[in-house]
Amino acid sequence: MNELNKKSGSAGIFISIIVVVAIVAVGITALLVNIFERKSEARNPYIRLVEVTEDTTDPEVWGKNWPKQYDSYKRTALTTSTRFGGHGGSEALPAEKIERDPWLKRMFLGYAFSIDYRDRRGHAFMLTDQEDTKRHNVSQSGSCMHCHAAIMPVYRELGDGDALVGMNKTHAMSYQELNKMVHDMGHGHSVSCVDCHDPDSMQLRVTRPAFIVGLQRLAESDAPVPAIPSIDIWRQGSRKTPYDPNVDGTRNEMRSFACGQCHVEYYCSSGMPLTFPWSNGLTMEGAEKEWDETKIKGERFYDYKHKESGAEILKAQHPEFELWSQGIHARSGVACADCHMPYMRDGASKISDHWVRSPLLNVNRACQTCHHFSEKEILARVDSIQQKNYDLLQRGGAALMDLLDAVEVAKKSGATAEQLKPALEMQRKAQWRLDYIAAENSMGFHAPQEAARILAEAADYARQGQVEALKLTK
Numbered sequence: 419m420n421e422l423n424k425k426s427g428s429a430g431i432f433i434s435i436i437v438v439v440a441i442v443a444v445g446i447t448a449l450l451v452n453i454f455e456r457k458s459e460a461r462n463p464y465i466r467l468v469e470v471t472e473d474t475t476d477p478e479v480w481g482k483n484w485p486k487q488y489d490s491y492k493r494t495a496l497t498t499s500t501r502f503g504g505h506g507g508s509e510a511l512p513a514e515k516i517e518r519d520p521w522l523k524r525m526f527l528g529y530a531f532s533i534d535y536r537d538r539r540g541h542a543f544m545l546t547d548q549e550d551t552k553r554h555n556v557s558q559s560g561s562c563m564h565c566h567a568a569i570m571p572v573y574r575e576l577g578d579g580d581a582l583v584g585m586n587k588t589h590a591m592s593y594q595e596l597n598k599m600v601h602d603m604g605h606g607h608s609v610s611c612v613d614c615h616d617p618d619s620m621q622l623r624v625t626r627p628a629f630i631v632g633l634q635r636l637a638e639s640d641a642p643v644p645a646i647p648s649i650d651i652w653r654q655g656s657r658k659t660p661y662d663p664n665v666d667g668t669r670n671e672m673r674s675f676a677c678g679q680c681h682v683e684y685y686c687s688s689g690m691p692l693t694f695p696w697s698n699g700l701t702m703e704g705a706e707k708e709w710d711e712t713k714i715k716g717e718r719f720y721d722y723k724h725k726e727s728g729a730e731i732l733k734a735q736h737p738e739f740e741l742w743s744q745g746i747h748a749r750s751g752v753a754c755a756d757c758h759m760p761y762m763r764d765g766a767s768k769i770s771d772h773w774v775r776s777p778l779l780n781v782n783r784a785c786q787t788c789h790h791f792s793e794k795e796i797l798a799r800v801d802s803i804q805q806k807n808y809d810l811l812q813r814g815g816a817a818l819m820d821l822l823d824a825v826e827v828a829k830k831s832g833a834t835a836e837q838l839k840p841a842l843e844m845q846r847k848a849q850w851r852l853d854y855i856a857a858e859n860s861m862g863f864h865a866p867q868e869a870a871r872i873l874a875e876a877a878d879y880a881r882q883g884q885v886e887a888l889k890l891t892k
């Protein structure tokens with residue numbers, strides 16, 4: 419290297435140092451700005467204008483402190499509709515599912531769901547829709563209220579401060595009796611801020627006793643739970659205290675637990691306290707096993723006897739939390755709130771959208787944060803999953819109707835109850851699977867492959883039952 423080059427070399431180094439220093443300075447400033455922004459986001463500056471406590475169930479009071487979240491929460495009263503989500507029908511009454519799919523109605527014959535079973539809608543309506551349903555034509559238990567009102571103070575009152583003890587008394591009460599108590603005590607509100615937030619710290623938390631007990635039994639089993647890693651960590655520990663989602667759950671898990679308090683399969687009648695059937699895991703088979711082994715008044719558990727065939731039927735209810743747990747999003751740590759309550763900018767702050775609704779109305783914030791495809795492409799992918807699920811569901815429904823027809827013919831040709839048993843056992847298995855996916859509200863999206871597997875089994879069991887019945891036809 420010659421002298422000239424050396425000189426320009428050291429000048430070059432000098433310039434480089436200046437450039438590096440400048441870049442570092444810019445970097446540090448950016449970092450500081452970023453840290454400051456995050457801190458203020460984490461601090462979530464708000465002024466407590468009013469005091470809120472465990473007994474403040476009225477969301478309007480909380481709204482004085484947190485007006486932005488309250489504004490979006492109130493929008494759950496607005497109508498939403500997508501191809502399979504939201505609701506059809508009028509504002510007064512959402513559309514009847516059992517009119518849209520007549521096979522559903524026949525499947526539920528002998529049960530209150532064949533009288534009235536409508537599309538769900540926003541959280542604002544949960545209490546009034548429950549009060550208005552004609553399913554009360556048959557008497558319902560107080561357990562219904564667990565997921566349809568801001569009921570925690572009432573549970574504590576009934577249990578002398580212990581909400582679980584209180585809840586365990588309500589299955590023996592009538593719906594009307596408990597509903598009156600909730601209103602008389604001033605807690606006749608839909609799911610409210612206090613149900614998901616600690617009034618002192620605003621931390622996300624769960625309150626519903628049946629959910630907490632359900633998760634404890636899940637943790638105590640050895641069923642794999644890849645979607646809930648904190649359960650594995652608890653299992654490896656001393657197990658001295660039961661698994662507690664509010665202590666052991668991660669912040670990310672809480673973003674799904676908050677919804678799992680209600681969007682789950684359950685037992686809800688007067689025979690025993692409200693139960694989430696998770697002692698064999700969160701799978702469809704796990705729940706089926708638990709119900710098959712449950713005895714009510716000495717008999718194998720069933721929700722109703724089918725009016726035409728006499729089969730002992732299990733009714734499935736909205737297993738969103740369970741189906742989600744079997745899908746790729748749950749396994750990748752994507753929570754209910756990521757899609758159904760995505761972050762939104764509101765002025766200078768970033769808040770969670772409390773307008774809980776179909777994410778397809780909100781693809782930009784709900785999906786495009788992770789998926790860098792156009793909105794059109796994302797919607798097309800969802801539609802393709804849902805269409806396939808819908809087609810399989812209809813074929814399952816048709817297979818079940820054929821099974822029922824075959825049983826009717828067998829009965830007419832003199833088949834005895836004993837002879838019909840194998841066919842009716844197949845009906846129980848087929849209906850449980852079909853209903854599990856029909857009652858789940860994502861039309862297969864939460865776990866497409868698992869939903870397809872369950873529907874394939876439903877059609878198979880229905881056809882096996884049909885064959886059993888045909889054997890009895892002379």
Ligand code: HEC
Nearest residue numbers: 500502503504677681738739742747753754757776859860
């Ligand atoms: C990856 C995103 C994603 C996650 C995570 C997710 N969902 Fe969904 N969910 C959807 C999509 C998409 C639909 C279909 C909406 C439609 O058809 O309009 C849906 C539908 C629903 C519906 C019916 C909505 C309506 O408007 O009728 C409910 C209820 C629901 N999900 C609850 C949950 C719960 C509870 C969890 C967590 C246990 C969860 N979801 C997790 C994307 C998600």
Ligand code: HEC
Nearest residue numbers: 535536537538547548551558561562565680681684686736
């Ligand atoms: C474990 C929680 C839970 C319990 C217990 C519960 N529900 Fe619900 N209910 C829900 C959820 C979640 C939805 C919305 C999803 C859907 O409609 O599938 C809903 C929707 C409804 C709807 C509106 C849609 C429809 O089905 O027509 C009515 C009415 C209703 N429930 C009545 C009842 C009655 C009556 C009981 C007691 C027998 C009851 N619920 C018990 C969680 C629950």
Ligand code: HEC
Nearest residue numbers: 504538539540543544547565609676677679680754758775
């Ligand atoms: C206290 C019980 C409860 C909790 C907690 C709860 N839900 Fe719901 N959810 C319901 C009921 C009941 C309905 C049906 C209301 C009706 O049809 O009147 C419903 C309806 C919905 C709908 C349909 C909205 C529409 O416009 O059609 C979505 C989506 C939903 N819930 C998602 C969630 C998510 C996500 C969470 C958690 C952040 C959650 N829910 C927490 C009980 C609950």
Ligand code: HEC
Nearest residue numbers: 477480484487488491609610611614622673676755769770
């Ligand atoms: C069904 C459960 C649920 C209900 C009911 C609910 N929230 Fe939230 N809230 C959440 C979730 C989930 C988050 C996100 C928390 C996180 O990511 O840690 C949240 C976040 C918040 C935050 C933190 C800042 C933000 O926006 O992310 C505030 C403040 C808040 N909610 C206020 C309210 C108020 C006020 C009400 C009643 C009007 C309410 N919430 C009702 C589930 C709920």
Ligand code: HEC
Nearest residue numbers: 746750752756757777778784785787788789796799800866
């Ligand atoms: C927080 C990030 C995140 C969000 C939000 C999210 N996804 Fe995903 N999604 C993933 C991950 C991770 C996978 C797994 C595949 C992978 O690793 O790329 C996935 C997979 C998928 C798949 C293919 C798997 C399947 O189930 O068939 C579809 C379709 C999909 N997402 C649609 C959506 C839609 C629609 C939304 C909004 C309602 C959404 N995602 C929101 C992260 C996300």
